Amino acid sequence: MTDQPAPAVQSRTVLCIEDEHFISELYTRALTKGGYHVTVEGDGEKALAEAQTDKYDIILLDLMLPNLTGIEILRTLRDTARVPPLRAKIIITTNLEQREDVRADIESHADGYLVKAEMTPHELVNFLDTVK
Amino acid sequence: MDHLQQLRATIHQYLFGLLALENLSSVAIGWTLATYTHLDPLLVGLISLTSSLAFSLVIVIIMTRLVVQPIRALWQTILHFSPIDQGVAAPQFDGLRVGRELVESLSTQVFQLANVAEHANEESQRQNSNLANNFIAQNLPLPLFVLDSSETIKFANVAAAKYIGIAAADLIGKNIYMVLDMSFPSEDTFDTWLKSVKEKSATATGSWERVRLNVRDNHPTLMFDLAAYYNRANSEHDETMLALFDHTKQYSQDDQAVSFIALSVHELRTPLTLLRGYIEVFEEELGGKVDAELQDFMFKMKAQAEQLMAFVNNILNVARVDDDQLELRLQEEQWPSVLKSAIEALSLRAKVRGMRIECTMAGNLPSVGVDRLSIYEVVNNLVDNAIKYSGTSKVIKIDTHLTQGGLIETTVQDFGLGISGNIMPNLFTKFYRDHRNRAQIGGTGLGLYLSKAIVSAHGGQLWVRSKEGEGSTFGFTIKPYAQLTEEMKKTGDTDLVRGAHGWIKNHSLYRR
Structure with missing residues (x-):
């Protein structure tokens, strides 16, 4: 690291909450290349604990997870009566199809909603670059 | 006297x-x-x-x-x-x-x-203040709650206590929102309703469908319709009444039907996500380093993955149309740019079959009111069909122009098999396939059905002209944005949101 010029901006941190290992592997690869620092967590309960450390700029949140669903995690993280508000932007990444009203409800509590099958890892990085 | x-x-x-x-x-x-x-x-x-x-x-x-x-x-x-x-x-x-x-x-x-x-x-x-002694209220097999002016429960009948599994004595004196943690399918919720009627109305009734009770522990999820009556003139102790109509069984069955499609789609999408991810990695790492044949295979792989994507979206959208859940938000767009990006996404699929898409666009087209993602699917389905039914022909012509009636018409023409007259009337029926070439040409019979629904929701028409052996032309019209806003003024709508079966008024935006 010492022989490289210091980056103008410190690389942004991403918590990728995803239980499908192959997907998190692909995302980690693309995000790391795109200059992000990625932490992966596949278990719902552990992911919630990790998210609450507030170390992350962006949280990618899958909805179908073992032990605690993404919706429950989102609900907890957004319940400011129970947890202090996070600085992280929460982006839902799912392949689950919701009723429109349920989806709208989830979207209203998140900073973004992406269908994983509808974008490549590279497109995900491009999208996150626009999330400030 | x-x-x-x-x-x-x-x-x-x-x-x-x-x-x-x-x-x-x-x-x-x-x-x-x-x-x-x-x-x-x-x-x-x-x-x-x-x-x-x-x-x-x-x-x-x-x-x-x-x-x-x-x-x-x-x-x-x-x-x-x-x-x-x-x-x-x-x-x-x-x-x-x-x-x-x-x-x-x-x-x-x-x-x-x-x-x-x-x-x-x-x-x-x-008698009023003592509903607890009222035989009818107490024994009606319908969960009832009566709230005072601060939303505290003043009365809950036997059915209410049984329904939510809390003893009636423990309900009295609690805040309703503490006991009934309800989720509503839209922003129109009981508490927003009550807040607004308290400000504006002397009496009001409200009703909600598909309300879900968020339950603790291992209590099963309950779903019900809710009706409420508010009367300011009632004594302070019984200002608001609530009745719950249980539909847990019925709604969970509906949900299971929907969730079967949702789960299938989820199972299809996960490998698709991975396939597209790996293809991208290969492109990045191997692009230009492999021979022409491998390069060609890679393109074909990508084209197939995209086709699968389109298919999954078709299934989903057909389910939405049938369930009256398809909602389109029409926005002002420049049609040539929308059409161009739709065709770009398709050109790979044509290319890997050795075909080319020729496109002509008239200048001076007015801006249109379309839902981008949905209209992509229409173009997608029409071009997909043209590719599939082209036979040995290698060209697909797309043309867009202004009609005499001032509509924007887009045609997709192939020079392949064509359609015989006797099957034309069934062409837009769900699952309909031409029996003569069903075995040779793949498909689900959903594409035209869906396209017609989407074009109709845009206020346009989808038509076909074909001659057996010479090819087919499918065309659809969409309206200029100015015309839509004009219609909107007349109908008093504030948002250009439409369902497959007509206008949906004043809805918030769901699709992005």
Whole structure:
């Protein structure tokens, strides 16, 4: 690291909450290349604990997870009566199809909603670059 | 009546006596003056007449007082017993000279009536405030809640306690939102409704469907329809009433039907996500380093993955159309740029089959009102069909222009197999496939059905012209944005949101 010029901006941190290992592997690869620092967590309960450390700029949140669903995690993280508000932007990444009203409800509590099958890892990085 | 006759007789006697007295006295005065004085008889007459008049005046005043006395006493009695306190003291009957019996008897009647009315009022209040003792409310097999003005539960019947699994005694005095943690399918929720009716309305009723009760522990999820009645004029203790209509069984069955498609789609999408991810990695790492054949295979792999994507989206959208859940948000777009990006996404699929798409676009097209993602799917399906049914032909022509009616028409033309006249009427039917080439050409029979629904939701038309052996042309029209906003003004809609079966008013945006 010492022989490289210091980056103008410190690389942004991403918590990728995803239980499908192959997907998190692909995302980690693309995000790391795109200059992000990625932490992966596949278990719902552990992911919630990790998210609450507030170390992350962006949280990618899958909805179908073992032990605690993404919706429950989102609900907890957004319940400011129970947890202090996070600085992280929460982006839902799912392949689950919701009723429109349920989806709208989830979207209203998140900073973004992406269908994983509808974008490549590279497109995900491009999208996150626009999330400030 | 006796008392009235008695009063009449008394007044009669008084008047008779007084008149007699008056006449006698004036005669006596006249006689005295005439006998003991030597006044002019004319003057005597005048004096007696004047004194008689003065006497009459005194009598009139006294009589008026006497006659009005009982009326005043009655008036006092009525006001004294009136439910609205006027601060009038009870009347004194001792001072009454006339009609005392009448006033006493009528006063007794008034007192009795007032007593009955007060009692009835008390009784109804007692019944109202004590719903817990009301047999019907308590035993109606429908969960009922009654809330006071601060949304505290004042009453919950047996069914309510049983339904949510909390003893009725534990419900009373709790805040409704603490006990009923409800999720509503839209932003129109019970609490926002109650808040607004409390500000604006004296009475209101509200109803909601598919309300979900967020339950703790291992209690099963409950789904119900909710009805509420608010009345500000009710006593503070029962301002709002709630009734819950359980539909847990029915709604969870619906949800299972939807979730079967949702789960299938999820299972299809996960490998698709990975395939597209790996293809991208290969492109990045191997692009330009592999021979032409491998490069070609890679393109084909990518094209297939995209086709699978389109198929998954078709299934989803057909499910949405059938479930009346497809919502389009029409936005102002420049049609050439929308069409160009739709075709770009498709050109790979054409290219890997050795075909090319030729596109001509008229200049001066007005901006259109479309839902980008949905109209992509229409172009996608039409071009996909053209690719599939092109046979040995290698060209697909796309053209877009303004019609004489001022609509934007887009045509997709192939020079392949064509469609025979007898199957034309069924072309837009769900799952319909041409039986002659069903075995050779893949498909689900969903594409045209869906495309027609989407074009209709845009207010346009989808048509086909075909000749067997020469190819087919599919065309669809969409409306200029200006025309849509004009229509919107007329219908009073504020948002250009449409379902497959017509307008949806004032909805928020779901699709992005």
